[in-house]
Amino acid sequence: xxxxxxxxxxxxxxxxxxxxxxxxxxxxxxxxxxxxxxxxxxxxxxxxxxxxxxxxxxxxxxxxxxxxxxxxxxxxxxxxxxxxxxxxxxxxxxxxxxxxxxxxxxxxxxxxxxxxxxxxxxxxxxxxxxxxxxxxxxxxxxxxxxxxxxxxxxxxxxxxxxxxxxxxxxxxxxxxxxxxxxxxxxxxxxxxxxxxxxxxxxxxxxxxxxxxxxxxxxxxxxxxxxxxxxxxxxxxxxxxxxxxxxxxxxxxxxxxxxxxxxxxxxxxxxxxxxxxxxxxxxxxxxxxxxxxxxxxxxxxxxxxxxxxxxxxxxxxxxxxxxxxxxxxxxxxxxxxxxxxxxxxxxxxxxxxxxxxxxxxxxxxxxxxxxxxxxxxxxxxxxxxxxxxxxxxx
Amino acid sequence: xxxxxxxxxxxxxxxxxxxxxxxxxxxxxxxxxxxxxxxxxxxxxxxxxxxxxxxxxxxxxxxxxxxxxxxxxxxxxxxxxxxxxxxxxxxxxxxxxxxxxxxxxxxxxxxxxxxxxxxxxxxxxxxxxxxxxxxxxxxxxxxxxxxxxxxxxxxxxxxxxxxxxxxxxxxxxxxxxxxxxxxxxxxxxxxxxxxxxxxxxxxxxxxxxxxxxxxxxxxxxxxxxxxxxxxxxxxxxxxxxxxxxxxxxxxxxxxxxxxxxxxxxxxxxxxxxxxxxxxxxxxxxxxxxxxxxxxxxxxxxxxxxxxxxxxxxxxxxxxxxxxxxxxxxxxxxxxxxxxxxxxxxxxxxxxxxxxxxxxxxxxxx
Numbered sequence: 001x002x003x004x005x006x007x008x009x010x011x012x013x014x015x016x017x018x019x020x021x022x023x024x025x026x027x028x029x030x031x032x033x034x035x036x037x038x039x040x041x042x043x044x045x046x047x048x049x050x051x052x053x054x055x056x057x058x059x060x061x062x063x064x065x066x067x068x069x070x071x072x073x074x075x076x077x078x079x080x081x082x083x084x085x086x087x088x089x090x091x092x093x094x095x096x097x098x099x100x101x102x103x104x105x106x107x108x109x110x111x112x113x114x115x116x117x118x119x120x121x122x123x124x125x126x127x128x129x130x131x132x133x134x135x136x137x138x139x140x141x142x143x144x145x146x147x148x149x150x151x152x153x154x155x156x157x158x159x160x161x162x163x164x165x166x167x168x169x170x171x172x173x174x175x176x177x178x179x180x181x182x183x184x185x186x187x188x189x190x191x192x193x194x195x196x197x198x199x200x201x202x203x204x205x206x207x208x209x210x211x212x213x214x215x216x217x218x219x220x221x222x223x224x225x226x227x228x229x230x231x232x233x234x235x236x237x238x239x240x241x242x243x244x245x246x247x248x249x250x251x252x253x254x255x256x257x258x259x260x261x262x263x264x265x266x267x268x269x270x271x272x273x274x275x276x277x278x279x280x281x282x283x284x285x286x287x288x289x290x291x292x293x294x295x296x297x298x299x300x301x302x303x304x305x306x307x308x309x310x311x312x313x314x315x316x317x318x319x320x321x322x323x324x325x326x327x328x329x330x331x332x333x334x335x336x337x338x339x340x341x342x343x344x345x346x347x348x349x350x351x352x353x354x355x356x357x358x359x360x361x362x363x364x365x366x367x368x369x370x371x372x373x374x375x376x377x378x379x380x381x382x383x384x385x386x387x388x389x390x391x392x393x
Numbered sequence: 394x395x396x397x398x399x400x401x402x403x404x405x406x407x408x409x410x411x412x413x414x415x416x417x418x419x420x421x422x423x424x425x426x427x428x429x430x431x432x433x434x435x436x437x438x439x440x441x442x443x444x445x446x447x448x449x450x451x452x453x454x455x456x457x458x459x460x461x462x463x464x465x466x467x468x469x470x471x472x473x474x475x476x477x478x479x480x481x482x483x484x485x486x487x488x489x490x491x492x493x494x495x496x497x498x499x500x501x502x503x504x505x506x507x508x509x510x511x512x513x514x515x516x517x518x519x520x521x522x523x524x525x526x527x528x529x530x531x532x533x534x535x536x537x538x539x540x541x542x543x544x545x546x547x548x549x550x551x552x553x554x555x556x557x558x559x560x561x562x563x564x565x566x567x568x569x570x571x572x573x574x575x576x577x578x579x580x581x582x583x584x585x586x587x588x589x590x591x592x593x594x595x596x597x598x599x600x601x602x603x604x605x606x607x608x609x610x611x612x613x614x615x616x617x618x619x620x621x622x623x624x625x626x627x628x629x630x631x632x633x634x635x636x637x638x639x640x641x642x643x644x645x646x647x648x649x650x651x652x653x654x655x656x657x658x659x660x661x662x663x664x665x666x667x668x669x670x671x672x673x674x675x676x677x678x679x680x681x682x683x684x685x686x687x688x689x690x691x692x693x694x695x696x697x698x699x700x701x702x703x704x705x706x707x708x709x710x711x712x713x714x715x716x717x718x719x720x721x722x723x724x725x726x727x728x729x730x731x732x733x734x735x736x737x738x739x740x741x742x743x744x745x746x747x748x749x750x751x752x753x754x755x756x757x758x
Contacts, residue, residue: 035453038492046501053508073447073456079469080404080413081456083446100427168413169406169465372463373414 010145027363032356036074041345042078044070061095061381062088068161075168078365085171086164091381094160098383103148135270144186149384151185155211162215163375168367173216173375184210197239201231201297208305217311218370234300238293245289249282295329296322306359314363318384328354397422397474405434408463418468420476425457427466435654436464440480445487449474454717516641524594524633529577529597532633536597539632543593544585544601548667551587552756554604559584559755563620566613570621573690574683575605576628582620584758590705594623596632602662604756611704614697615751617743618733625683631676681729695737702730 049065065088072084159174166172188203205228212224256278299320306318332350335343400419404411405427414434419426435485438459446456446465452468468474471490478484499526554560567580578598584607591603600623602616610616621662626632672680688695744752 037450037494039498040450040489043494043501046498046505050501050505051510053505053512069447074453081454083456083465126706166463168411169408169463170411171463275626367413370411372409 030361061091094383095383153181153384155181163377170218234297401473403468453503531595556755558751611700615701618698621684625680628714
C-alpha cells in the first residue's frame, strides 16, 4: 500500500506544521477555516423549529446538538475539522437537573399546598410605593444568588462544550470547580457594583484568566497571562460616553416635563402614545451609546486574551479592531430583532466566520506530541445556562 | 453491489495522540482495512462498527470512527462513501450529499406551518378534556391565586364588603343554586366595593361580584341569575380551559423562541390571561343554559336575568363606561335575553325583601 503524498482534506499538511514537514517557515501561522453554508444551517434550524414545537420544546436540546455538530465539523485547523461529541440527551438531563435545582423548592410548595401557586411576595399590594419597596428588597436579596448561579452556569457551560470538543481524535478538557468560579464572579460583580463599574476591566481579565488557564487540549494545558493592559482607556471612553448620554437623556426628559405639562396631567390615547415613544427613546439612548462604545473595549479585550494565551510552543493573535467588533455585533443584534429570530443561522455563520477570520495560531502545532486527555468530563450538559438565556449556540 | 478492493487515501488518528497518519483505506472482506505506508497503522474496522462522525455534505470530506473508540479516519474523496455503503447500510442516515437544500428548506417550512396550524386548531379541542383531568384541590389552589391576582389587576384599591347580614343572604342563595345542580365545587362569593358592573368566576368556585353589579342587577332575581351564570362557568370549567390553552400556547412560544426562563412567571401569566381574555361565545351560551337550568330547578324566576341583560344591552349601547368591563368578556346581545325568556319556567323569588336590602347595603359603611 502506498502512504500517498497527495493533499488530504483542504490543503491539509502545508506549512511544515506536522511530522511530515516540507518547507519550514518561522513562525508558521495557522488559521481556522470555515466551510459552512448558511443554507445548510438554515435547514437544520427549520427542522429544529418544527420538531421543537411538535415536542413542546423538548427537541430543542437535540436540535442544539445538531447545530453545534454542524458548526464544529465545518471548522478546521490544519485542514482537519473539529468534532462535537456532545449528545442531546446530555443537554436534556442537564436541563432537568437545573429545573430540580431552581424549581424544586417552588414545585414542592405547589404540591404541598394542593395546587396553590406559592406567593413569592410579588403580589401587587394596594400601595404602589409598598410594591416598589418590596420588589426592590426581593431583587436585592435575589441578586447575589442570581449572579452566583450565572457564573456557575457559565463555567459549567464552557466546561461541557470544551469537554465535548475534539480535534484529531483528541478531546478538550477543563479542570476547576464551577462553584469556585461562581464565588469569584460574585466577588468581582460586587466590586463592580460598588465602584460603579470601574473595576470591570480588571475583573474581566481575572475572571477570563481563571477560565482560560484551566483549559486542556489532550494532555497539554493552555496558559493565560491576561491582565488589564490597554483596557482602561477604552473602558473610560465607554463609561464617560454612557454617563454623558444618561445625563443628557434625563435632562431631555426633564425639559419635556417642564415644557409640556399637559402630556402628563391630561393624557389622551394620542399623547400617551407619544409619551411612550419619547420615554422609550430616552431610555434606549444611553444603552445604544454604551453598546457602540463598548465595542472598542471588547476588541481590546479579545486582542489581549489572544496575545496572552499560549499552548505549549503555540501562541495566539486576534487582530480585531473596534470596526470589526462593531460590524459583527450591531448587525447581529439588528438581524435577530428584525427577523424575529429567523436570521439565527445567518448570525451564527457571521459569528463563526468572524472567529475563523481573526484568530491566528503562531508556531508549530506539534500534533505528534499531544496525547489523549485524562481530564474527567462532566456527564451532563449545561442545564443551568438555559435559565439565563444567553450564549448563541 | 459489493465493492471489494475499492480504495481511497485518508488521514488516520489513533485516539492516543494527535499524530496524523497518511493511510490507504480499502474495502476488504472482513471490513475496512486501514494501512499506512510505513507500517505504523494496520487496522481492520468491521463494517458494522463503522460510524459517520457527522453529517456528510456534498463536496466536503467525510469522517469515520470506529464505534466507541477515539480513532478517526478522514477521507476527502466522498465517492468512497458510495463504495462503503453497500457493506454498511447504516451509514445512510448521516449522508446528506444528495439532499437539495432548497427542497428540504421548503419542506420543513411547510412542516413548521403545519405543526403550528395543528396546534392552533387542536389546542381548543384538547383544552376541555385536559382541564377535566385536573384534580379539585389543584383547581381550588389555582382559583385562589387567580382570584387574588385578578382582583389586584381589576380593582386594586377596592375593599371587600364583609357585612354579616348581606353575606348570609348571598350564602343562602348560593347554597340553593348549587343544590339545584350538584357538582364537586364548594362555591364562595366575595363582594368588592367597586362601582364597575362586573362579576367573574375563578376556577374552583371562587366568584367575585362587584358592588356596581348589585346596584344594577334589576333586583335579587337578576343577581341570582348572574351568580348562576358565573357558577355555570365554574361547573363547565371554562376558566380551566383558558388556563390550559394559555399554558399550551406558552409552551409553543417558548419552543419557538427557545426560551425557558418564561416558565417562572407562568402563575401570574395564567391569572392575567383569565382576568383579561374573554370566554368564547359558546362558553357564554353554555353558562347561560346552566344558569337557566339552575334557576328553574330552584324555582327562581329568570325574568330578573332577562331584565338585567336588557338593561345592560341598552347601557352598553349608550357607551356607559361602568358596564363596558363586564361586557368586554360577556357580550350582551338581544339573543341572550330572548334565550332566558324562552326557557324560563319558574316564577319564585331569589330572596326575601329584607335579605335583598341587606345585600344592597352590604358595602355601606
